[in-house]
Structures are given as structure tokens and as C-alpha cells.
Amino acid sequence: MSKIVIVGEGYPPILNAIEFCMITYKTIKERYPNDEISFYPLASGGRGSVQTMIHYQKGDLIKVLNKTTIESYYLNNDIALIEGNDDNSEYRWQLLISDSNNKGATSIYLALKGEDISFNNFTPINKEITLTALGDSKLHLKLPIINGANFFFNLSKVEQKISEADLIITSTFQISNDYPLEDSISILIKKAKEYNKQLLILSGTLPEYKLPGVDLYSLSPENMPLDIALKELSNNLRYTLIDLMREDII
Incomplete structure (x- = not known):
């Protein structure tokens, strides 16, 4: 019996992350x-941090309208966690x-990538930033920044579990040319x-290069356009896992 x-x-x-884990778990467990x-x-x-937080800790997914898009954050009594995404504008942070804060959060954490984080005009000092709450010139909040991957x-x-495993399976859109970065892939x-x-x-x-001690497999079939590959991502994940099991790689 193997430990995966x-x-x-x-x-x-x-x-x-939860969908990836469930699809991978069910596909392998069937075989x-x-x-x-x-x-x-x-x-x-970045994206997915709030859902992952809810998976491990009791709490609520709070949705907020940001102009034309829906934003969300984690809230558990007086604790809130806000994830970074492509829109790290001052307005977005102030809104969330x-x-x-209006819903009772007194401990508000910003989950971002990397150790030395800076965005727009905000450069954290001692891993904190100070922001003025939206529409309240008197409310200045010191907000701790957490390294999302390590957290x-x-x-x-x-x-x-990793120390006892026979095989570890993980996921990423791509391995950056700037590897190693402070993300979960680097930690794993x-x-x-x-x-x-x-x-x-x-x-x-x-x-375009190999990582020593790591087995890399692509989910995108050859000659499949990227936009179609993205739409078929869940199916491509299943097919890739089945192929790897057929070849006794898993």
C-alpha cells in the first residue's frame, strides 16, 4: 500500500485548490x-486564499461589490483575511x-505573495502597511501582511504527511523563470x-529547463489551443492522471 x-x-x-485536490483524489482512489x-x-x-482559509478554519465568505466585480474575503468574528489578486489598487484594499471593519473585524490580515511585498504606492515596513478606511479620514489601520505560502x-x-509519503502530487499553472519564488511550489x-x-x-x-528531483507533466495536450485547454482543465487533469497511472508513474 502506497502513501500519496x-x-x-x-x-x-x-x-x-479544493477542486484540484478532490478531482485528483477521486481519480486515483478509483484505481x-x-x-x-x-x-x-x-x-x-493570491486567488484562492480565502477559500483555503475557510477549508481549515471556521468562518464565512463575505462578498462585496467592487464597481463591476464581486470581491470576497474571510471573516470569523473579529478576524478577517483579505487575499491579493490582480487588482491591488488602493480603492480595492480600502473597500474590503x-x-x-464595519462587520466587526479588529484583526485584519492581508495575504500576499513573497517576503518583500510592495504594491502601488504601499511599501510595508516590518510587514505592515497603514491604510485609511474608505470614507473615514479618522480611521487609520495598521495591517499585518502575511506571507501566504508559508502561512x-x-x-x-x-x-x-510529506515526511511519510511515497509520492507527493501538486499543481501549478507554470514554473516561473524566476524560480525559486516564495510560493507553495517552492516550499514543496x-x-x-x-x-x-x-x-x-x-x-x-x-x-524550458528541468528541475532536479522533480517530475513535471503538462496538462495541455499537444496542439490544443491554450483557450480550449483552459476550458477543459478539469477533464485534462483527469486524463493526465489516468495516463500517469496507466504508465505506472503514479
Whole structure:
């Protein structure tokens, strides 16, 4: 009996971490019903962080209208967590911070990627930023910034499972040319090396170079246009897993 750990961020916003874990778990479990398979969704501070937070901690998904788009954040009594995304504008932060504060949050955390985070005109000092709540010139909030990847890796308590695993399976849209970065993939690569474990990364696209000690497989079939591949992402994930099991890679 093998021990398989499924851990990753998925492919947000198309397939979130929980969806990735569930599809991978069910597909492998159908073929290997007696294997010990566990899953742990992760996030790096960007899209998907709120859903991952709710998975591990009791709390609510609060939705807010931001002009023409719907934003959301995590709220549990007096604790709020706001994730970063492509729109890191001052207005967005003020909107979500003000809304969470109005709903009773006194501890508001910003989950972002990387150790040295800066965006727009805000440069954190000691991993904090100060913002004025929307429409309230008297309310100035000091907001702690958390490194999303480290925070969610520790929250998941997956390290013990990794140390005991025969195989670790994770996900990413792509391996950046700037690797290593402070994201969950970087952490998992380091942990797999530390514990001498096989790490299988299911990537949307493959880099032009190889990573030592890592097995990389693409979810995008050859000659399939990217827009179609993205629409078929969940099916491509299943087909890739089935092919890897057929070849005894999993």
C-alpha cells in the first residue's frame, strides 16, 4: 500500500485548490482503493486564499461589490483575511478593509505573495502597511501582511504527511523563470528534497529547463489551443492522471 499526498493550489481562478485536490483524489482512489491518499489545499496569498482559509478554519465568505466585480474575503468574528489578486489598487484594499471593519473585524490580515511585498504606492515596513478606511479620514489601520505560502503551508500541517509519503502530487499553472519564488511550489520542492521524496508536479505549461528531483507533466495536450485547454482543465487533469497511472508513474 502506497502513501500519496495531494497538496497544492490548483489552477485559480479556473480550478481552485479544493477542486484540484478532490478531482485528483477521486481519480486515483478509483484505481488504487487500498492506497492511503490524503489531500491538503494550499494558497500563496493570491486567488484562492480565502477559500483555503475557510477549508481549515471556521468562518464565512463575505462578498462585496467592487464597481463591476464581486470581491470576497474571510471573516470569523473579529478576524478577517483579505487575499491579493490582480487588482491591488488602493480603492480595492480600502473597500474590503472598511467592509470587514464595519462587520466587526479588529484583526485584519492581508495575504500576499513573497517576503518583500510592495504594491502601488504601499511599501510595508516590518510587514505592515497603514491604510485609511474608505470614507473615514479618522480611521487609520495598521495591517499585518502575511506571507501566504508559508502561512497556508503551516496551517495545513501537511509536513508530517510529506515526511511519510511515497509520492507527493501538486499543481501549478507554470514554473516561473524566476524560480525559486516564495510560493507553495517552492516550499514543496524544498520539502521533497529535504525528506528525499518523489514530487510530481502537474503543470499547465512546462518550463524550458528541468528541475532536479522533480517530475513535471503538462496538462495541455499537444496542439490544443491554450483557450480550449483552459476550458477543459478539469477533464485534462483527469486524463493526465489516468495516463500517469496507466504508465505506472503514479
